Amino acid sequence: MKSVKPYTALADVYDVAMDHVDYESWADFILHLIGDEVEKSNPSILELGCGTGLLTEQLLIQSEFFVLATDASSDMLRMARERLLPHKGQYKVTRLDFESGWDGFGESADIVLLMYDGFNYILTLEGVSSFLEGVGHHLNEGGIVLFDQSTPANSINNAEYFEDAGSTGDVEFVRRSTYDEKSGLHTTEFEISSQRGHFFEKHIQRAWTRTEIMGAVENSSLKIRATFDGFSLDAANDKSERIHWVLEKEI
Ligand SMILES: C[S@@+](CC[C@H](N)C(=O)[O-])C[C@H]1O[C@@H](n2cnc3c(N)ncnc32)[C@H](O)[C@@H]1O
Known part of the structure; x- marks a missing residue:
């Protein structure tokens, strides 16, 4: 058996491995959060860690937003490009490493989005800081950063x-x-x-705790606008298994 980097061979079978995930409802939840948090009527989205575009596709079906879909894995992006073709004109796909690849990245957006545990691939607090610095730098005024993470619970x-x-x-x-x-x-x-x-x-x-991420955000150029426990509109707590974070720029 040949050892390969994460999200290379898996790209061919990723959609089946994720068939327990209801992306349609997840996109609906995200769009609801965006509607509540962003005043602009047609915001642009920079999606990080888009994978094979399962969530991207639902965002494009359910909204008119322009999505710049990015991921570090070329194999995942190949699958995303195929999937998103019917939505030509509403999206762009490009490679971006959200932990260490921000230098020279020239785009910014009203919403920076990272969903389904992509954040948990950051293993160190230094990595979390460079993620927060990168997204803060590429976030338009008045915009939000929205990401989820799974916790030790x-x-x-x-x-x-x-x-x-x-x-x-x-x-x-x-x-x-x-x-x-x-x-x-x-x-x-x-x-x-x-x-x-x-x-x-x-x-x-890394299964980050809520406290660890709160601390990292406090030391960044961003601040917490809201946290949500799983897919509810209740504030996250120490028992949350999944947390959706909404961050904004410190003014
Ligand atoms: C669990 S998958 C989620 C994919 C997609 N968001 C979804 O909901 O199906 C995590 C994705 O994050 C990507 N990823 C992990 N670390 C990354 C990094 N540092 N920069 C960019 N993408 C990364 C992986 O290549 C993979 O596509």
């Missing part, structure tokens, strides 16, 4: 879902996760088999 409470498998066409995958409470690191290993070969990907994510 998510990794602890949902261990029963840590192993599964699936297939699409001639591609199959097996997924196994472990969580180390001491380090806060959530490791997911994928075995992917197709006509192209047998591949192994190891994904390491």
Whole structure:
């Protein structure tokens, strides 16, 4: 089995691995938050970590917003480009690393969006700071940053879902996760088999606590406008398994 970088071989089977996710409702929730938080009627969106464009597609179907969809993985972007073709004119796709790739990135937007655990791929507080600095720099006046993250409570409470498998066409995958409470690191290993070969990907994510992220935001050029517990409109708390953060520029 050949070891490859995260989100290379997985790109072919990602949509099946995520078929438990209701992207239509997630986009609806996000658009609702945007409607409540941003006064501009037709804001531009810079989407970070867009993956294969599953959420992007729903945003384009459900709104008239222009979306600049980005990701660090060329394989994920290849799938996103294919998926989004019917929405030509309403989006652009480009490669961007949201932790270390901001130098020379010339775009800005009214909404900077990062959804479905992309944030958890940042493993250090220095990485969180450079993420916050990057998004702050590319956020238009009056705009918001909206991202979600999963917490230690998510990794602890949902261990029963840590192993599964699936297939699409001639591609199959097996997924196994472990969580180390001491380090806060959530490791997911994928075995992917197709006509192209047998591949192994190891994904390491950090289950950040609410307090850690609050501290990082306080030390940045952004401030917290709201936090939400999961997909509710209740404020996040220390038991939240998923937190949606809404940040704005410090004035
Ligand atoms: C769990 S997937 C989520 C994809 C998509 N947002 C969705 O909801 O299906 C995480 C994505 O984040 C991307 N990613 C991880 N670290 C990144 C980084 N530093 N810069 C840009 N993208 C990154 C991965 O390539 C992957 O596509």
